[in-house]
Amino acid sequence: MTDTGADKMWARLAAEDPARAARLQKGLKARYARETRFKLYGVLAVAVAIGFLVLLLGRIVDQGHTAFYANQMTVQVYMDPARIDRAYPQGTNFQQMVAQQQLARLGVTDDEQGTKATAYRSLISSELKFRAADMIRENPALIGQTVEITAPVSDEADLYYKGEITRETASDQRRVSDEQMAWLDELKREGHVSTTVNTQLFTNGDSTEPELAGVLGAVVGSALMLLVTACIAIPLGVGAAVYLEEFSKKGRITDLIEVNINNLAAVPSIVYGLLGVALFINWMHLPRSSPLVGGLVLALMALPTIIIATRSALKAVPPSIREAALAMGASRTQTVFHHVLPLAMPGVMTGTIISMAHALGETAPLLLIGMVSFVPGIPGAINEPAGALPSLVYIWENASERAFHERTAAAIMVLLAFMIVMNAAAILLRRRFERRW
CATH class of the missing domain: 1.20.5 (Single alpha-helices involved in coiled-coils or other helix-helix interfaces)
Incomplete structure (x- = not known):
């Protein structure tokens, strides 16, 4: 009208x-x-x-x-022949040697206990001794010469250069004294300190020293764990949903199974962790804190979500599709796998995305199966000890060192980026399989 x-x-x-x-x-x-x-x-x-x-x-x-960039110092070091062990250069205390030489250059007199040298040494990362030892091992002729070495500063010194610690910060909330700050200011003023991209955050595994800690081990562990989860949960979940929706006879047993699947989707994740400890570790004796066990536990947790989402997607396919395929002479199996399931694939992929994203962010089950342990290396197989990004966030946030807190936030950002990339790939696959009727 x-x-x-x-x-x-x-x-x-x-x-x-x-x-x-x-x-x-x-x-x-x-x-x-x-x-x-x-x-x-x-x-x-x-x-x-x-x-x-x-x-x-x-x-x-x-x-x-601030965790994505780091400060490093470049110093001139005299490779004192009296202090360097040619046969085993790793045993040389290069940090103490550098500290004493720097104090002498600044005209600072130390006491008999070497208190000031110890204080100066705490401003230098332990990475310096490994780099110095590698230089001597590769070229022993450097002993007795003055060489230039670049190494990260310690975590507290790095926080000072980033402005996270100042002289106004209460003394009980910092481990850097005013005298140490003066030494750091002098290094900066002389141009011995530079700021670079913190590549070690992406190339190193976990470490007890914040300035050397990285997320690569946890990223690889999470990727291996999700690979195990996907290889187990997706085929089993989709297969179970197809059978329950398309082939099983409706009755009390089917109704009971459906009710239990819906209930399992609401079970707290920590219960799955307890199940994983009892089943996979104590009974099957699989390696603790490995991506294999983590993937199996998360697969059990992801199965109900995948089954429910897949069944909903199958129900959304119009009955006319099934009737037309059967009328053309297709068998029940051909109808389901050649016509119904391809049309339901976008919904199946949606359920898979949700379940995998949920699995990626789970922490409680991983803590129970030991993936909260300190693992400094990079895992090379699914049965080797490994960390995961959620457990790494938990470990770093509970660390006493203040510098780990900024790395906690950086690890969260990496976890979010990991999830976005994974979801984007799943969405592309979903669109690839999407069909319209």
Whole structure:
């Protein structure tokens, strides 16, 4: 009806029954007002959700962006023949030697206990001794010469250069004294300190020293764990859903199975961790804290989600597709796997994305199966000890060293990037299999 027709109708109704017309107008205004309020509530809810998301991501980026760059010092070191063991250069205390030489250069007199040298040594990362030892091992002729060595500064010195620690910071909240800050300022003033991209964050495994700690071991561990999870959960989940939805006879047993699958989807993840300890570690004697055990536990946790999502996707396929395939002479199996399942694949991929993303972020089951252990290396197989990004975040956040806290936020950012890449790949696959009818 056109606006002119509506106006004529309201005019006729107002002339015939003014009271009824007034009630209808009042009711329409109230309904439009409720609709406007509902839209406002929706916009407000979306704005609040976006606000919390921006606040969360902003807090993480603000705390963790400093972990992506690091400070390092370049010093001239005299390779003292009296202090270097030619046969075993790794046993030489290069940090102490560098500290004493730097103090002598600054004209600082040390006591008999070497207190100031020890304090200066704490500003240098232990990476210096490994680099110096490698230089001597590769070229013993360097002994007796002055060489230039570049190495990271210690975690506390790095925080000082980043402005996380200042002289105004309470003394009980920092391990860098005012005298050490003066030494660091002198190094900076002389141009011996430079700021570079912290590549070790992406190339190193975990370490007890924050300036040397990296996420590569945890990233590889998470990738291996998700590979095991996907190889087990996706075929079993999709197969179980196809059988329950397309082939099984409806009855009490099927209803019981459906109820238990729905209940398993709501079981707390820590229960799956207890099941993994009892089944895979204590009974099957699989290696503890390995991606194999972690993947098996997460596969059990992901199965209900995949089954439920796959069954919903299969139900969404119009019955006419099945009827047309059967009418053309296709068998029941051909109908399901050649026609129904391909059309349901986008929904199946959606369930898979949700379950894998959920598995990637789980921490409680991993803590119970030992993936919270300190693993400094990079795993090379699914049965080797490994860490995972969620457990690494837990370990670093509970570490006493202050520098680990910025790396915790950086690890969260890496975890989010890992999840985005994984989801993007799954979405591309989903679109690849998507068909329209």
